[in-house]
Amino acid sequence: MNGSGIKSILSSILIISILFAAAGCGKGPAAANDVFSVEEPDNDSTVIGFSQLGAESDYRSANSESIKNVFIRSMGYTLLFQDGQQKQSNQISAIRKFIQSDVDYILLSPVTESGWDTVLMEAKDADIPVILVDRTVEVEDDDLYLCHVGSDFFLEAQKACEWLKAYTDSIGMESGDVHIVDLQGTLGSSAQIGRTLGLKMAAAKYGWDVKEEVVADFTQAKGREVMRQLYSKYKDINVVYCENDNEALGAIEAIESAGRRAGSDINNRNILKRSIMVMSFDGVSPEAIDMVKQDKISCIVECNPDLGPYVRDIIDKYEEGEYPPRDIYVDEKIYSSSDRVKSVSVNDVFYDVTVLEE
């Protein structure tokens, strides 16, 4: 028997034992963060281990589905999936299980950027290519992963801030009258780092007043809770910069339960009619899109979760000997309830704004 035959048998035994554990055989019910196979494993398939960071947002669910939809058995793949439940330790132990199973590829959506050097070195030593999906990592040696495919979070923030600058100019607002709170995503995640930095830099450039940055974990419940606290502290907030749509939905609930309106009319002379503007990122759930149509969210910069086809393309080409670029960024739109800003420019590139109406 040749080496690859042995590898295939060992791999099958390990996958089956993972499945056995996930099915709870003899050990009680499988925990949500167990590694499990999406379909029956197949000996001849390409085995992909996917460590997903969690299920905190509509983006995340769509992203998991996108990967599950492309790595299917009828296309020659076995997908092992693990939900890390927002814990890096869960993700690290999933990667170790994938290495033990001798999978062909590891996909990693990392919860935070730091702390991956050791486990990625173990994957490298085992000769298993790692593809970073959605977010990225900060490691000493960039060769610890094959490539990253996902969003440019700093660019997303720049688009959002250029939109805000153009919008406030168009309604004759002075920069010093723009009072912002930042509802941050999971601290230390690429999405939070890029989006927070983009706002900070724009605020310094344009002279906006950023009152506070508070972590809201990319969830609706935390968005509501944080916005409630911030509103009771700063009555003059007129822009809520939410680092994703789920936080925005929570912030809108808090604004409305304080008797205020969420909307773009932030410079109305009549203080009673003045709204609080909500901005966010993702544009994935129909509910968030509907909020733009109702002008409760003024601007969403899209964060595209449909990364499965890109990842499959990377793997297909790699199998044929083609190396992918280090970073592959996906196209992302800008949605707004207002037609005042037709496009925004970042580093001399123009991005159209899509107006959403009911």
Ligand code: AHR
């Ligand atoms: O990494 C992408 C971000 O993570 C999305 O904007 C957010 O919704 C998610 O949880």
